Amino acid sequence: FSSVGMPSIRRKGVTLTAYLIVLLEARCGAHVSIVTPREPKSRGCQLSVQLDRPVKPVFAAMSEAGIVCDMREPDVIRLAPCPLYNTFSEVHTAVDKLAKLL
Numbered sequence: 001f002s003s004v005g006m007p008s009i010r011r012k013g014v015t016l017t018a019y020l021i022v023l024l025e026a027r028c029g030a031h032v033s034i035v036t037p038r039e040p041k042s043r044g045c046q047l048s049v050q051l052d053r054p055v056k057p058v059f060a061a062m063s064e065a066g067i068v069c070d071m072r073e074p075d076v077i078r079l080a081p082c083p084l085y086n087t088f089s090e091v092h093t094a095v096d097k098l099a100k101l102l
Helices: 006-031 055-064 088-101
Strands: 032-034 047-051 070-072 076-079
Touching: 006 032, 006 047, 006 088, 055 070, 055 076, 055 088
Parallel strands: none
Antiparallel strands: 032 047, 047 076, 070 076
């Protein structure tokens, strides 16, 4: 943290989350709605994503696949690409798994 500084961490977080939004819209668009504000100044890296189906089975399958996420019943899954340790490849993997489930 101290070696890269908060501005770099925030920049990567904004970029990772923007990438997550682009992938969600491209791969899952008809099945999801992003509830979290899109403006980076109005949010951190976490996105609340409303699904077109119950969240429990989707959450269970994501967790089984090793994808760390959170859920809010009845239909919201929360994804948070953390800039200190998540990669763009991991974001892609998470969306790929979600798209296959939907």
